[in-house]
Amino acid sequence: xxxxxxxxxxxxxxxxxxxxxxxxxxxxxxxxxxxxxxxxxxxxxxxxxxxxxxxxxxxxxxxxxxxxxxxxxxxxxxxxxxxxxxxxxxxxxxxxxxxxxxxxxxxxxxxxxxxxxxxxxxxxxxxxxxxxxxxxxxxxxxxxxxxxxxxxxxxxxxxxxxxxxxxxxxxxxxxxxxxxxxxxxxxxxxxxxxxxxxxxx
Amino acid sequence: xxxxxxxxxxxxxxxxxxxxxxxxxxxxxxxxxxxxxxxxxxxxxxxxxxxxxxxxxxxxxxxxxxxxxxxxxxxxxxxxxxxxxxxxxxxxxxxxxxxxxxxxxxxxxxxxxxxxxxxxxxxxxxxxxxxxxxxxxxxxxxxxxxxxxxxxxxxxxxxxxxxxxxxxxxxxxxxxxxxxxxxxxxxxxxxxxxxxxxxxx
DNA sequence: CGCTTGTGGTACTGACCGGTAACACTAGCG
DNA sequence: CGCTAGTGTTACCGGTCAGTACCACAAGCG
Numbered sequence: 001x002x003x004x005x006x007x008x009x010x011x012x013x014x015x016x017x018x019x020x021x022x023x024x025x026x027x028x029x030x031x032x033x034x035x036x037x038x039x040x041x042x043x044x045x046x047x048x049x050x051x052x053x054x055x056x057x058x059x060x061x062x063x064x065x066x067x068x069x070x071x072x073x074x075x076x077x078x079x080x081x082x083x084x085x086x087x088x089x090x091x092x093x094x095x096x097x098x099x100x101x102x103x104x105x106x107x108x109x110x111x112x113x114x115x116x117x118x119x120x121x122x123x124x125x126x127x128x129x130x131x132x133x134x135x136x137x138x139x140x141x142x143x144x145x146x147x148x149x150x151x152x153x154x155x156x157x158x159x160x161x162x163x164x165x166x167x168x169x170x171x172x173x174x175x176x177x178x179x180x181x182x183x184x185x186x187x188x189x190x191x192x193x194x195x196x197x198x199x200x201x
Numbered sequence: 202x203x204x205x206x207x208x209x210x211x212x213x214x215x216x217x218x219x220x221x222x223x224x225x226x227x228x229x230x231x232x233x234x235x236x237x238x239x240x241x242x243x244x245x246x247x248x249x250x251x252x253x254x255x256x257x258x259x260x261x262x263x264x265x266x267x268x269x270x271x272x273x274x275x276x277x278x279x280x281x282x283x284x285x286x287x288x289x290x291x292x293x294x295x296x297x298x299x300x301x302x303x304x305x306x307x308x309x310x311x312x313x314x315x316x317x318x319x320x321x322x323x324x325x326x327x328x329x330x331x332x333x334x335x336x337x338x339x340x341x342x343x344x345x346x347x348x349x350x351x352x353x354x355x356x357x358x359x360x361x362x363x364x365x366x367x368x369x370x371x372x373x374x375x376x377x378x379x380x381x382x383x384x385x386x387x388x389x390x391x392x393x394x395x396x397x398x399x400x401x402x
Numbered sequence: 403c404g405c406t407t408g409t410g411g412t413a414c415t416g417a418c419c420g421g422t423a424a425c426a427c428t429a430g431c432g
Numbered sequence: 433c434g435c436t437a438g439t440g441t442t443a444c445c446g447g448t449c450a451g452t453a454c455c456a457c458a459a460g461c462g
Contacts, residue, residue, distance in 0.1 A: 016409070032323055034235040037449060048410060049451080059450065110323065118376040119320040122233055122311065136377045160382035161366070161389055167376075168369030175319040175368075176337045181361035188362055195396070217439070238419065250421080252439060260420065403462100410457080419448070427440075432433100 017055045019045040025066045029113045033063055033120045063117070064127040070113045071135035078142050089149035093193055096146065097162075101186035104169050109178045111170035139163070151197055158196040162189055218256045220246040226267045230314045234264055234321045264318070265328040271314045272336035279343050290350035294394055297347065298363075302387035305370050310379045312371035340364070352398055359397040363390055 014022070023044035027036040038059050042049045056062040077099065085091035110116065114132045121128055140163050147162075148155035166189075169182035176182070215223070224245035228237040239260050243250045257263040278300065286292035311317065315333045322329055341364055348363075349356035367390075370383035377383070 030323070032235070032321060034233070034321075035323075038451085039449085048412090050411080050453095051409060053451065054408080111320070115372050115376055116320045119312070119317045119372070120233060120235075122231070122236075122375075132376050133378065136373070136381070140377065140382060157385070157389070160385050163382045164369030164373065164386070164389070165362070165365045166369065167373050168365030168367065171316050171320070171372045172337070172365060172368045174323075175316055175333050176341065177334065180337070181341060181364045184358070184361050185365065188358070188365070239421085240419085249440060249442095251423095251441080254421065255438080405460100405462085407460085408458090411455085412453105413455105414453075415451085417449080420446100422445075423443085425441085425443105427438105429438090430436085432435085 067131040097189035109173040268329045268332040298390035310374040
């Protein structure tokens with residue numbers, strides 16, 4: 001059927017569970033969670049609905065597992081930051097802003113998959129919501145630790161400011177487009193960091 | 202059926218079109234656009250599907266009209282700001298931040314309906330997308346004008362920074378919750394305004 | 403060989419979706 | 433009175449949704 005929905009991921013011969021997760025993450029991110037049916041996911045994963053339901057109890061559980069994978073990837077980036085600039089939190093902070101800026105202008109400008117899921121799943125008992133909340137809280141805490149290590153006198157304030165700037169940039173590219181305020185994120189972040197670390201802020 | 206879906210708006214005897222729009226806006230905002238069916242909207246508007254389709258060509262057109270109403274409301278707030286503090290752009294800017302802060306912590310923490318719609322409707326040919334883009338661009342320009350009138354030497358930069366902070370706060374309450382970084386928005390905005398208007402920024 | 407385990411394929415269920423046809427009713431208006 | 437316009441009601445259409453039953457097949461292993 002729709003060529004957008006086939007072979008979107010699914011490295012040739014991974015186990016079916018991994019193919020399903022890769023296809024689901026790709027389709028959920030590009031088209032939205034509610035817009036993608038399990039049949040399309042199975043097809044894109046080069047398998048079928050039965051195999052999908054042998055690995056996931058329901059679509060909601062598949063969604064939650066996808067969000068867990070997204071969260072794990074986001075978590076892994078913090079150690080990559082530490083590895084790239086060991087013992088230099090200011091450089092890590094700048095590298096964080098740079099990486100975030102690249103992610104903003106990245107693939108098809110669909111922002112943060114966890115934020116998008118939070119918008120699409122307002123039911124507070126959805127199994128994915130605790131994943132979203134936990135991941136975003138962890139991101140914020142990572143950022144606070146990094147700001148504190150960088151010597152910012154008001155680390156929480158700087159971290160929250162950077163956090164909001166990034167979240168705003170990620171969501172605004174979906175409404176105003178990538179040429180909007182989000183394009184200035186990196187410069188803004190650097191200026192904010194400089195303001196907070198040079199003086200009292 | 203579900204008590205959440207009936208009598209959600211619809212002042213007793215407005216014309217059906219207005220009742221439908223009020224009900225649709227309410228349900229779309231609270232539950233998401235794709236999650237609400239036209240039947241539920243008609244029911245909440247104390248009418249039926251046929252009358253709905255006599256006033257709107259399709260669900261997508263109804264969505265677009267709802268977004269137009271949301272955009273018109275947002276637009277109207279700028280003149281309210283001007284009326285509340287005539288000739289005092291700094292006060293208008295502070296009042297803007299205060300009003301935004303109240304909206305952040307407001308009803309059920311579902312953020313900005315236009316941003317949410319942008320996340321839920323990634324199809325770039327949806328009739329609602331031009332409404333979203335136009336409204337957000339207008340908001341940004343209003344903010345730039347206000348910052349310029351307030352004497353900020355780098356008005357565009359200040360406006361974009363405030364814009365991103367607000368968008369980030371509105372979306373983050375849906376993921377991290379209202380106790381997260383969004384709670385600091387007003388203080389951050391005031392500090393940012395002060396930073397940009399007191400000196401070069 | 404038989405047996406198990408995981409996978410693929412097909413067909414199905416019941417519910418809901420967006421959208422429509424056909425008809426009864428009421429109000430306004432001449 | 434008759435006529436029209438808008439609304440309400442019911443039933444329906446084709447399509448799609450999440451989820452399942454059932455069977456065929458192939459690999460591993462005794």
